[in-house]
Amino acid sequence: MRVCREEIISALNAPDFTEYFKKADAMRREAVGDIVHLRAIIEFSNHCFRNCAYCGLNCKNKSLKRYRMEPEEIISCGKEACSAGYKTLVLQSGEDKFYTKEIIGQIVQELTSCGVTVTLSCGERTDDEYAYWRDCGAKRYLLKHETADSNLYADLHPGYTLSERLSCLEAIKKLGYETGSGFMIGLPGECAESIADNIILLDKLDCDMAGIGPFIPHPETEMRNHKAGSVTITQKAVSLIRILRPHMNLPATTALGVRNKEAYTEAFSRGANVLMKKVTPAKYRSLYEIYPTEIKIADIRDERASLCEFIKSLGRIPE
Numbered sequence: 001m002r003v004c005r006e007e008i009i010s011a012l013n014a015p016d017f018t019e020y021f022k023k024a025d026a027m028r029r030e031a032v033g034d035i036v037h038l039r040a041i042i043e044f045s046n047h048c049f050r051n052c053a054y055c056g057l058n059c060k061n062k063s064l065k066r067y068r069m070e071p072e073e074i075i076s077c078g079k080e081a082c083s084a085g086y087k088t089l090v091l092q093s094g095e096d097k098f099y100t101k102e103i104i105g106q107i108v109q110e111l112t113s114c115g116v117t118v119t120l121s122c123g124e125r126t127d128d129e130y131a132y133w134r135d136c137g138a139k140r141y142l143l144k145h146e147t148a149d150s151n152l153y154a155d156l157h158p159g160y161t162l163s164e165r166l167s168c169l170e171a172i173k174k175l176g177y178e179t180g181s182g183f184m185i186g187l188p189g190e191c192a193e194s195i196a197d198n199i200i201l202l203d204k205l206d207c208d209m210a211g212i213g214p215f216i217p218h219p220e221t222e223m224r225n226h227k228a229g230s231v232t233i234t235q236k237a238v239s240l241i242r243i244l245r246p247h248m249n250l251p252a253t254t255a256l257g258v259r260n261k262e263a264y265t266e267a268f269s270r271g272a273n274v275l276m277k278k279v280t281p282a283k284y285r286s287l288y289e290i291y292p293t294e295i296k297i298a299d300i301r302d303e304r305a306s307l308c309e310f311i312k313s314l315g316r317i318p319e
């Protein structure tokens with residue numbers, strides 16, 4: 001279904017959004033049921049050669065201690081998450097060429113052979129790399145576009161363009177990956193029109209997943225004094241995407257939870273059907289800080305068990 005820009009703008013400007021929230025919940029139930037998918041995230045490297053204006057991992061942040069997990073360490077962490085009950089692993093990193101096509105391919109092969117689904121989130125790479133990892137068994141790829149405004153994109157990502165980003169997303173989709181993108185709420189110049197453009201871009205790319213999170217300022221970035229994104233607008237965007245593309249996988253994003261725990265919980269009754277949980281080893285956890293966040297470390301099994309209880313308390317089914 002093609003989505004209509006005017007309809008999105010008018011919904012976002014509506015004085016009362018209650019009916020849209022209810023509709024999103026009903027459509028979620030009808031299209032994807034009551035299951036909430038739990039995804040385990042392993043942040044395997046915080047090295048990054050890019051300088052995104054909003055991100056604490058940007059290469060100009062010299063105060064950050066950098067780490068790289070060894071391939072064996074990533075595999076063992078993935079296997080532990082698997083044995084704790086996670087069925088999907090998200091391998092995420094900064095843009096770090098240390099991990100070659102072959103290294104990542106070998107990690108993907110090892111993990112998929114344990115029966116787990118592997119999602120990669122390693123940034124912009126070549127079509128050849130994406131194809132190789134797909135052949136190795138990777139099923140999903142996440143690459144947020146962050147903003148559909150090409151001028152703003154260029155400002156926030158010095159030296160890079162939105163069209164390069166979109167070419168990567170198109171290549172990923174063409175290779176048969178379940179393709180995830182997403183954008184940030186609260187970037188400079190935001191208005192109903194810009195949010196509508198982001199939603200339309202997700203539709204145009206035929207995305208299977210989308211992460212929508214509020215911007216959160218990080219003190220070691222040039223956007224340190226910029227206001228954080230609105231949690232309500234984040235929820236509205238998630239609901240509208242659910243209504244317009246009912247079968248998509250939509251997480252209640254970690255960033256939303258950091259901004260407001262109640263809004264995070266509400267997101268599950270406003271369109272969300274995915275929960276992402278960091279399982280990165282404790283010694284690295286505080287070093288992967290795209291935005292400031294509270295770090296809580298618990299045993300991986302206990303943590304998953306309490307997440308399952310949380311999901312059940314919402315009348316939903318954890319998977």
Ligand code: SF4
Nearest residue numbers: 048050052055058094
């Ligand atoms: S957003 Fe991603 S690519 Fe940009 S600096 Fe952060 S880790 Fe690197």
